[in-house]
Amino acid sequence: MKKILRAIAWSVGALLALVIVAGCALYFYTQRGMDRKYAIAGHAVHVPADSLALLRGEHVATALSKCVDCHGADLGGRQFIDVPPVARLYAANLTRGAGGVGGVLSDLDWERAIRHGVKPDGSALLFMPSLEFQHLSDDDVGALIAYLKSRPPVDREPAKNSVGPIGRLLYAKGDLVLLPVERVAHEAHPSSPPAAVTAEYGRYLAEIGGCKGCHGEGLSGGRIPGTPPDWKPAANITPTGIGHYTEEDFFRALREGKRPGGVAIDSLMPYRFTKLMTDDEIRAVWLFLKTVPPKPYGGR
Ligand code: HEC
Ligand code: HEC
Numbered sequence: 001m002k003k004i005l006r007a008i009a010w011s012v013g014a015l016l017a018l019v020i021v022a023g024c025a026l027y028f029y030t031q032r033g034m035d036r037k038y039a040i041a042g043h044a045v046h047v048p049a050d051s052l053a054l055l056r057g058e059h060v061a062t063a064l065s066k067c068v069d070c071h072g073a074d075l076g077g078r079q080f081i082d083v084p085p086v087a088r089l090y091a092a093n094l095t096r097g098a099g100g101v102g103g104v105l106s107d108l109d110w111e112r113a114i115r116h117g118v119k120p121d122g123s124a125l126l127f128m129p130s131l132e133f134q135h136l137s138d139d140d141v142g143a144l145i146a147y148l149k150s151r152p153p154v155d156r157e158p159a160k161n162s163v164g165p166i167g168r169l170l171y172a173k174g175d176l177v178l179l180p181v182e183r184v185a186h187e188a189h190p191s192s193p194p195a196a197v198t199a200e201y202g203r204y205l206a207e208i209g210g211c212k213g214c215h216g217e218g219l220s221g222g223r224i225p226g227t228p229p230d231w232k233p234a235a236n237i238t239p240t241g242i243g244h245y246t247e248e249d250f251f252r253a254l255r256e257g258k259r260p261g262g263v264a265i266d267s268l269m270p271y272r273f274t275k276l277m278t279d280d281e282i283r284a285v286w287l288f289l290k291t292v293p294p295k296p297y298g299g300r
Contacts, residue, residue: 063278085166092158238294239290250286
């Protein structure tokens with residue numbers, strides 16, 4: 001009897017030791033990426049000062065790239081993910097106020113943060129969607145920076161970020177884009193197709209609009225990595241999923257958050273911002289989605 005008990009105690013002890021070693025390995029592997037400094041030069045852009053550019057910048061920050069969704073309506077920063085096993089993330093205060101980065105960043109620093117995902121010192125920005133924003137054209141980044149710099153200062157100190165064991169595991173498996181800087185094509189120089197009702201411009205809007213970030217690389221939907229089990233998965237928006245939509249239905253989805261039968265779409269789908277897109281922009285995205293290869297649900 002004693003022997004058996006001792007054997008069990010040994011096995012449990014060995015298993016526990018294994019879990020601790022694996023946990024430490026995971027922790028050090030992920031921490032190395034997070035603590036690294038990335039040598040990213042960035043691309044200088046012209047930052048205009050005219051009122052038309054400021055309006056375009058505001059449109060990009062709200063309707064198109066939705067910076068305000070994470071950074072808050074006043075851009076003063078907010079805790080936008082608070083799921084400790086995955087992560088606690090605070091989107092920075094972008095204004096010139098106390099606790100904000102607005103008074104510190106040079107125009108080039110802004111560009112490196114937005115399109116490349118790094119802080120001025122080269123450390124990685126966690127979860128900031130530069131994988132999508134790398135596609136922003138020079139004109140749109142320039143207008144965006146001009147607009148952000150024009151915002152009134154907000155005094156708000158940011159909370160500390162932390163990444164929990166599930167977040168680290170998902171990152172190590174390659175499912176969670178925790179460090180976008182590792183995946184951005186830093187040398188590529190983006191340009192935007194002319195703003196028009198074309199599938200090509202629609203693709204640009206879908207890229208900078210983060211549709212892929214939630215609906216998956218192939219837009220076929222599925223669970224959004226790292227979201228708690230009770231959160232709605234993203235829908236399949238390839239022709240397999242929304243082939244039955246008319247253009248009118250698509251407008252209703254993006255403007256009112258309703259499906260063709262009138263059933264509400266979960267507010268995780270950011271229709272409070274997509275509703276601010278112009279008619280032509282929504283039409284362009286619609287044209288683009290019709291050109292996407294049909295895929296079964298979740299075939300990311
Ligand atoms: C999905 C949420 C999300 C969206 C959308 C988002 N950000 Fe961020 N952003 C973050 C988080 C989180 C951080 C803080 C990352 C960190 O500290 O590691 C951040 C940090 C930043 C910084 C940090 C600068 C610094 O030096 O610390 C800048 C600049 C920035 N974001 C600009 C933008 C702009 C401009 C947009 C819109 C085009 C945008 N962000 C959209 C989540 C987001
Ligand atoms: C922050 C994550 C997120 C982003 C960004 C996002 N979506 Fe969604 N979207 C969702 C989720 C989640 C659902 C499913 C909600 C539900 O099941 O009620 C959804 C549903 C939809 C639907 C309804 C599909 C159906 O089944 O009827 C359409 C259409 C749609 N999204 C289009 C888009 C487009 C176009 C973009 C880019 C401009 C986009 N979404 C960006 C999360 C997102």
